[in-house]
Amino acid sequence: MKIKFILNGKKTVVDVPGGMRLIDLLREKLNLTGTREGCGKGECGACTVLLDGKPVNSCLILAAQVDGRDILTIEGLQKGDSLDPVQRAYIDTAAVQCGFCTSGFILATKSLLNENPDPLDEEIKRGIAGNLCRCTGYAKIFDAVKTAAEYIKEEN
Amino acid sequence: MSAIGKSVARAEGEERVTGKGTFVADIKLPSMLYASVIRSPIAHGDIIEVDDSRASKIKGYKGIFTYRDILGENVIPVVFRDQPCFAEKRVNYYGEPIGVVVADSKSAADMALSRVNIDYRELEPLLDPLKARGNERIKIYGEDNIFKHLKVRNGDIEKAFAECEVVIEDIYTTPYQEHAYIETQGMVANPLPDGTMEIYGSMQCPFYVREAVAAVLDLPFSKVRVVQTSTGGAFGGKEDVPSLVACQAAIPAYHLKRPVKLIYSRDEDIISMSKRHPGWIRYKSGADSNGVLKAVEVEYIIDGGAYSTLSPVVLWRGTVHAVGPYRCENVKVDTYAVATNKVPCGAFRGFGSPQVLFAAESQMDRLAEKLNIDPAEFRLKNILRTNDTTPFGQKLSWSVGAEEALMRVLEKSDWKKRKDKNEYAPDGKKIGYGLSSVFYGVGLGAGGKHLARTGARVMVEGDGSVSFSVGTTEMGQGMRTVLAQIVAEELGLPYENIRMIPTDTSRVPDSGPTVASRATTMSGRALIDACGKPRNSILTEAARMLGVEKHQVILKDGMAFSRVDKDKQISVMEVINSCFAKRMPLSGEGWYVSPETSWDERRGFGDAYVTYAWSSNVAVIAVDMDTGEIEVLKIYSSHDVGKAINPSLVEGQIEGGVIQGLGYALTENIITDKKGRLMNTEFATYIIPTAADVPSVKPIIVEHPYPEGPYGARGFGEQPLMGVAPAVANAVRDAVGVRISNLPITPEKVWKALRKYED
Numbered sequence: 001m002k003i004k005f006i007l008n009g010k011k012t013v014v015d016v017p018g019g020m021r022l023i024d025l026l027r028e029k030l031n032l033t034g035t036r037e038g039c040g041k042g043e044c045g046a047c048t049v050l051l052d053g054k055p056v057n058s059c060l061i062l063a064a065q066v067d068g069r070d071i072l073t074i075e076g077l078q079k080g081d082s083l084d085p086v087q088r089a090y091i092d093t094a095a096v097q098c099g100f101c102t103s104g105f106i107l108a109t110k111s112l113l114n115e116n117p118d119p120l121d122e123e124i125k126r127g128i129a130g131n132l133c134r135c136t137g138y139a140k141i142f143d144a145v146k147t148a149a150e151y152i153k154e155e156n
Numbered sequence: 157m158s159a160i161g162k163s164v165a166r167a168e169g170e171e172r173v174t175g176k177g178t179f180v181a182d183i184k185l186p187s188m189l190y191a192s193v194i195r196s197p198i199a200h201g202d203i204i205e206v207d208d209s210r211a212s213k214i215k216g217y218k219g220i221f222t223y224r225d226i227l228g229e230n231v232i233p234v235v236f237r238d239q240p241c242f243a244e245k246r247v248n249y250y251g252e253p254i255g256v257v258v259a260d261s262k263s264a265a266d267m268a269l270s271r272v273n274i275d276y277r278e279l280e281p282l283l284d285p286l287k288a289r290g291n292e293r294i295k296i297y298g299e300d301n302i303f304k305h306l307k308v309r310n311g312d313i314e315k316a317f318a319e320c321e322v323v324i325e326d327i328y329t330t331p332y333q334e335h336a337y338i339e340t341q342g343m344v345a346n347p348l349p350d351g352t353m354e355i356y357g358s359m360q361c362p363f364y365v366r367e368a369v370a371a372v373l374d375l376p377f378s379k380v381r382v383v384q385t386s387t388g389g390a391f392g393g394k395e396d397v398p399s400l401v402a403c404q405a406a407i408p409a410y411h412l413k414r415p416v417k418l419i420y421s422r423d424e425d426i427i428s429m430s431k432r433h434p435g436w437i438r439y440k441s442g443a444d445s446n447g448v449l450k451a452v453e454v455e456y457i458i459d460g461g462a463y464s465t466l467s468p469v470v471l472w473r474g475t476v477h478a479v480g481p482y483r484c485e486n487v488k489v490d491t492y493a494v495a496t497n498k499v500p501c502g503a504f505r506g507f508g509s510p511q512v513l514f515a516a517e518s519q520m521d522r523l524a525e526k527l528n529i530d531p532a533e534f535r536l537k538n539i540l541r542t543n544d545t546t547p548f549g550q551k552l553s554w555s556v557g558a559e560e561a562l563m564r565v566l567e568k569s570d571w572k573k574r575k576d577k578n579e580y581a582p583d584g585k586k587i588g589y590g591l592s593s594v595f596y597g598v599g600l601g602a603g604g605k606h607l608a609r610t611g612a613r614v615m616v617e618g619d620g621s622v623s624f625s626v627g628t629t630e631m632g633q634g635m636r637t638v639l640a641q642i643v644a645e646e647l648g649l650p651y652e653n654i655r656m657i658p659t660d661t662s663r664v665p666d667s668g669p670t671v672a673s674r675a676t677t678m679s680g681r682a683l684i685d686a687c688g689k690p691r692n693s694i695l696t697e698a699a700r701m702l703g704v705e706k707h708q709v710i711l712k713d714g715m716a717f718s719r720v721d722k723d724k725q726i727s728v729m730e731v732i733n734s735c736f737a738k739r740m741p742l743s744g745e746g747w748y749v750s751p752e753t754s755w756d757e758r759r760g761f762g763d764a765y766v767t768y769a770w771s772s773n774v775a776v777i778a779v780d781m782d783t784g785e786i787e788v789l790k791i792y793s794s795h796d797v798g799k800a801i802n803p804s805l806v807e808g809q810i811e812g813g814v815i816q817g818l819g820y821a822l823t824e825n826i827i828t829d830k831k832g833r834l835m836n837t838e839f840a841t842y843i844i845p846t847a848a849d850v851p852s853v854k855p856i857i858v859e860h861p862y863p864e865g866p867y868g869a870r871g872f873g874e875q876p877l878m879g880v881a882p883a884v885a886n887a888v889r890d891a892v893g894v895r896i897s898n899l900p901i902t903p904e905k906v907w908k909a910l911r912k913y914e915d
């Protein structure tokens with residue numbers, strides 16, 4: 001079936017088989033491999049993308065479900081050469097180790113800060129609790145979220 | 157120093173935050189096929205027939221490949237050669253690979269897999285290592301199901317126990333631990349027209365993969381090229397088992413003459429890949445009235461699973477670490493790696509030591525309590541210092557930071573001030589403090605000394621950019637960044653100029669595995685050696701340009717200047733341009749062999765490791781007396797790392813390792829059913845810490861330089877995991893008076909113990 005949606009700010013029309021998952025549409029058909037698959041069951045958050053600004057597990061929804069909606073993936077964050085403040089914050093705080101979870105965390109952070117530009121520690125914890133990281137122990141990821149909040153404030 | 161000791165940004169940071177496709181799952185090659193692995197549905201039995209006639213009806217099906225399609229030896233070589241690549245007749249664990257089916261899409265391969273019929277005869281499985289050891293009826297390995305037995309003998313154990321004022325004896329058990337790297341295992345095999353097999357994939361040890369692929373395809377090493385793709389976490393879980401995955405892709409790729417991709421699903425990964433060995437430890441120790449640790453007797457059994465894989469060396473490390481970081485003159489240690497009909501266990505951060513150290517450090521607290529002295533004081537009395545001799549007879553002549561690590565953690569956690577043991581949190585929970593001290597032998601040590609070597613190559617280009625290659629791998633720990641800092645320092649160039657080429661067996665000689673916290677020290681030293689030649693050209697040319705003697709030239713921050721006359725300076729870039737124009741050599745090859753180690757297996761004595769990392773931990777917890785639930789509030793964790801080349805990466809290793817240790821302490825465990833099937837094979841049921849569960853971790857860096865290490869650095873990446881479980885167990889005892897000796901420390905266990913304690 002044919003679906004139309006906004007992908008990283010661009011109108012996109014693709015033909016997808018009925019049962020295709022969103023993650024497969026992104027990774028296999030559109031070559032946007034920045035969205036990672038860690039479990040395929042909605043349990044790790046590595047495949048997080050933003051659907052109309054809200055984080056969803058792209059391994060759990062069907063491509064057909066995004067018809068007429070707006071999808072943001074990790075590839076859509078950068079503006080030209082300049083990184084998004086959330087991306088910069090993850091680098092500057094050393095919040096990336098192996099980095100397999102990073103795309104998902106950055107998008108979860110993006111959505112958290114859109115909703116709540118000044119999150120308390122507890123709100124940060126809850127905001128990213130759906131994403132698993134086995135490397136960092138989360139300490140530097142908390143720093144990244146706080147630093148990203150500051151970067152965004154500075155920019156505005 | 158310019159680049160050393162600085163928290164420069166991680167080399168691959170930008171690549172990761174922009175989601176670049178450098179992982180194995182991202183690879184797409186023309187005409188690529190997809191494999192799915194046929195696995196044993198039983199833990200023990202005989203395969204009668206594997207039938208793919210119904211699978212062959214699937215559109216795009218390319219065929220089935222089993223042991224019959226192996227050209228060389230049906231083996232995955234690790235220490236012994238008992239593990240087949242594909243089971244022939246006998247299967248020994250649930251999920252054991254029998255073959256693969258291949259199709260032109262992953263979904264077709266999976267569909268074909270579901271249509272493969274396996275006819276088998278089931279046998280009774282041996283699941284309990286205590287029953288497997290010496291079992292008369294069922295034999296999985298040799299005559300007694302023992303892969304390896306090791307020991308340490310020192311002093312007179314009987315006499316020493318008789319002289320002790322206090323003696324404690326108990327049995328401790330520890331569970332499986334799953335690595336739970338977020339990127340599952342995966343490989344792409346790409347056969348080249350000239351007969352070379354190229355392998356791309358997620359791994360720690362490309363040279364192991366090369367050996368295995370060469371063995372099953374009967375190819376010389378020179379015709380197997382293994383390239384590591386970005387690796388999404390490993391922790392030991394990508395040490396030996398990627399060899400299996402690579403062979404599963406390489407065998408069909410060879411026959412079909414097309415690239416084959418194989419990416420594991422999460423539950424397949426948990427079912428069939430290695431884990432931390434479950435441990436059973438009988439521990440008896442005693443101290444005299446002065447608080448001197450007099451005698452330690454240990455029997456330690458690890459559940460190796462169906463094949464020996466890394467068990468013999470895991471066991472060896474556990475044997476060496478059994479007493480902990482203390483002096484003790486009377487020691488008797490017996491350790492056994494036992495075969496069972498379960499998935500083979502292997503390497504996991506700590507490598508056989510966390511299990512036995514959980515017992516050792518629980519015992520230290522119990523002895524202190526019985527002697528009625530502070531557990532910190534008891535440890536300080538016995539802790540190893542420079543010039544002491546270890547319980548296995550190794551004289552430590554340098555850089556033993558154990559005492560400082562302990563003092564610093566006590567200081568930071570305000571241990572001394574905490575006189576009032578009846579402390580309650582505002583929500584009514586009971587507060588407890590727990591301490592542990594551990595150590596970690598850096599590198600392979602005598603147990604793997606034939607592999608203790610590394611190669612490196614450095615190439616300075618005419619434009620001042622530098623690329624280097626090593627045989628060890630980056631898997632998130634930060635090796636690539638730290639090594640780039642070392643190269644920058646050696647050549648006097650900015651860190652940004654330096655780039656590591658992904659690890660590739662065709663670029664450097666066999667450099668051994670990336671395990672045992674050895675990458676920084678080993679590859680660091682090999683790189684310093686490799687930088688020698690280009691550095692010499694740069695110094696020679698700079699001296700000429702500055703009009704000074706060569707030994708007077710200092711390279712720093714992109715500048716070459718004279719030691720005597722600081723006004724004389726010139727940019728290293730200009731020097732390189734000149735070297736280039738003059739055709740001076742600007743590339744180099746390096747090699748490093750680790751200092752001698754030794755181990756006498758009959759007595760269990762020797763200079764086991766070249767150096768040790770030292771650590772102490774304090775866990776502060778709050779226990780809910782009604783439910784037994786434990787909330788961990790803070791963990792202080794100190795580590796003697798020799799020299800922190802990149803402090804923020806060191807912190808990252810501490811924070812991440814501590815949280816893995818916390819999962820081990822509180823929630824992580826794999827359950828097997830009566831038939832040997834793994835029950836919790838997804839993140840919904842195998843519980844690792846989430847952002848919502850973690851306490852604040854306070855990393856403390858101690859630096860007693862290791863003279864052989866690059867700039868004094870020693871490896872330590874595994875150690876942060878190791879001391880957490882005993883610190884938490886000791887904190888539980890401190891808080892509510894119960895002693896939990898079986899990990900994980902679940903609320904149920906605490907609650908039950910509390911009820912018993914109150915009665």
Ligand code: FES
Binds near residue numbers: 059
């Ligand atoms: S891959 Fe989608 S949640 Fe794990």
Ligand code: FES
Binds near residue numbers: 095389
């Ligand atoms: S950085 Fe490796 S899983 Fe998060």
